[in-house]
Amino acid sequence: MTNADLEKLVDTSDEWIVSRTGIKQRHIAEDSMSNADMAAEAAKGAMESAGVSHEEIDLVISATVTPDYRLPSNACVLQEMLGFPNAVAFDVVAACTGFINGLTIADSFIRTGRARKAVIVGSEKLSAITDWSDRNTCVLFADGAGAVVVEACDTGSGVLSTFLRSDGKMRPLLWTKVGGTRYPYTDDYPFDKSDKIRMNGADLFKVAVKEMANAARQVIEDANLTPDDVTLFVPHQANIRIIEGVAKRLKIDRDRVFVNIEEYGNTSAASVPIALHEASQQGLLKPGDNVVMVAFGGGLIWGAAAVKW
Ligand code: UT7
Secondary structure, three states: OEHHHHHOOOOOOHHHHHHHHOOOEOOOOOOOOOHHHHHHHHHHHHHHHHOOOOOOOOEEEEEOOOOOOOOOOHHHHHHHHHOOOOOEEEEEOOHHHHHHHHHHHHHHHHHOOOOOEEEEEEEEEHHHHOOOOOHHHHOOEOEEEEEEEEEOOOOOOEEEEEEEEEOHHHHHHEEOOOOOOOOOOOOOOOOOOOOOOEEOHHHHHHHHHHHHHHHHHHHHHHOOOOHHHOOEEEEOOOOHHHHHHHHHHHOOOHHHEOOOHHHHOEOHHHHHHHHHHHHHHOOOOOOOOEEEEEEEEOOOEEEEEEEEO
């Protein structure tokens, strides 16, 4: 879906969207394609490139706020679709930070010997919870999935450090009100679209730049690195101005910052693993590289991870 397509839906312009967000187009899943369908494609791709079998996977983590069902988890749906006979599968609900949470959990499981090989998928069908008449949000969000496989190893590569933090007080800056058990759909639900994403973009923007920079700085320090040692910086793709603001605070120059927001928009939990996949496909990730990922989203919640590729 291009910006020109959105000009037909709401009072917006390609010029506004590109200059304020960096987004030129985004991908919207067909009605018949569910979140778990996208997640399965991504997981299959990651397992193929890692050369691991379904039997070997003992942990499946799905990060999403748009699961196929309220019950069970998307991860269990994925397990049914792909067949992981020896795994436990569960979801992480941490909005755009979900993939970093998933990676942190998998890292902890592996370090403590509770798992050996994990699949972590970030997947979202945000188009299903987007109000397509709200220009504040509909130009931003999109659908997609990305996945990684992590495994125990002793070669010196792996997760160097992680950082997670949240602040529930700022929940109303980004949320969907109706559809849970506090405000369930009822017969008299007014259909005022309060089951769709509502966002205070300007306030979120300020917190995002500050906390993403803090989180990234923390994992760089905890990994005994400096910003100069970061080979590739992979931030959540919410807004090009946020990405540039964070990189500037960290003094990481533009050629070490991975950006694909122009093509995909904001895919929430899928954004970082999609970016990792593309960076890998483009030959930007070599063994020994220091990769720093950082994300920020509804909760509010934010986090970062430093990884030796
Ligand atoms: O995924 C993690 C969570 N999400 C984020 O981190 C998003 C953070 N926020 C942002 O990316 C930006 O705040 C936005 C892209 C959402 C908005 O950019 P902004 O520069 O903060 O604009 P604004 O909200 O201050 O709005 C400026 C003006 C307003 O008009 P008035 O009140 O000044 O007349 C908006 O109504 O731009 C207007 N506007 C638009 N105009 C054309 C808002 N959306 C649009 C639009 N097209 N799509």
